[in-house]
Amino acid sequence: MKKSRLIAGIAALMLALTGCQSGSNQEGEAAPDKVTIGLTYIPDVQFAPIYVAEANGYFDDAGLDVTIRHHGAQESLFGALSSGEEDIVFAGAAEMVQARSQGIDVVNWATLYQTYPVVLITSADSGIETPADLAGKSVGLPGPFGENYYALLAMQDAYDLHDSMTVAYIGYTQTSALATGEVDAIIGFSNNDVVAIENAGLEPVVIPMVEDGLPLIGVGFGSLEGSLDADVQARFLHAVELAVADAAADTEGTMDIVTEHVPSLADETQRELATQVLIKTLELYQGSEVFGQQDNQTWNDMVQFLYDSGITETFVGADEAYTSEIVDLVLDMRAQ
Known part of the structure; x- marks a missing residue:
């Protein structure tokens, strides 16, 4: 230090x-x-x-x-x-x-x-209960940059998802992408994206990106x-x-x-x-x-x-x- x-x-x-x-x-x-x-x-x-x-x-x-x-x-x-x-x-x-x-x-x-703010957000009918369930499914985030992206990479490492899931860079359209079924889940922020999704009338399911905590x-x-x-x-x-x-x-x-x-x-x-x-x-x-x-x-x-x-x-x-x-x-x- x-x-x-x-x-x-x-x-x-x-x-x-x-x-x-x-x-x-x-x-x-x-x-x-x-x-x-x-x-x-x-x-x-x-x-x-x-x-x-x-x-x-x-x-x-x-x-x-x-x-x-x-x-x-x-x-x-x-x-x-x-x-x-x-x-x-x-x-x-x-x-x-x-x-x-x-x-x-x-x-x-x-x-x-003190808590890293990035989480995995999905819907109750997605069949996703843990990040491991993303195999064969799609996840959206703004792009290959910033805290969302770093959390994505850490999640893929932790659950060996690099080749078994589809990653979609959707810009800042997470709420609509989840609501319309464009993606099965999104990577967003617990303090604002969750609020936006709830305000859109959805019931988000919020899942930690890595069970034991992100290295971030x-x-x-x-x-x-x-x-x-x-x-x-x-x-x-x-x-x-x-x-x-x-x-x-x-x-x-x-x-x-x-x-x-x-x-x-x-x-x-x-x-x-x-x-x-x-x-x-x-x-x-x-x-x-x-x-x-x-x-x-x-x-x-x-x-x-x-x-x-x-x-x-x-x-x-x-x-x-x-x-x-x-x-x-x-x-x-x-x-x-």
Whole structure:
């Protein structure tokens, strides 16, 4: 795990997170640290914790001046991070490893989704009860990229399905493809695709992709290795942790905040659906006693899987790809 450039921030972190820094510019107080967070999609309810941290003043309280930057539809995941336009990126762990194998020195420093969000979704009459039942059947997903695709490859490995099932790349039409019988099952996200399918009047059957768990890690925060700043990033992580707790405790208030970023949610029907997505998304943060926890075994399993699957052309070790130092510093702060 990456430890260089981080230890020097411990003393500053202890001061910052115990109230010795603030976001104001009053005489004798430090100016806030400027941070740009890259959210790798258009404004969406799934980014609610970031919006809540801003609206409820947790970034300000942490002495941070945060700019929220959403990526355009055609924008690369790590282009703005590489150019210095962003300081932190919210992205999939596997995608960070893939980028690192291509020469971008991104390091993951917190895992947000403690449960990997990709699942196999089918209908009750499909005859599919486990992934092994996909032999001779078809499964649809957007394309040969991203978290859906990585989960597909892991499932095929686990159940020896590479030559016995049909894979259809159907774009973002999973709901209609399943409803019309174009495919027997889809690979989608537990927090939004399941909601969309239920809203279409179907009764989805949700099946884990691999019984013992996928060798994959969910989305998290990453920064360039050369720009790691323990003080700033630990304060940022703690602010988001507080926001996740707020969002879970007050979903209606959270939806009010999200609607400021996603005006279409002023429509009652759209808001109801988005609220369901919010609740399911917040569930993904659960599963660990430590917010942002990094699982060393799963990291090692993932980097090996990505290399063996050809997703990374050069091997990236887990000790290069992630660090637990930021999460550990927040824990140290709490112990003071």
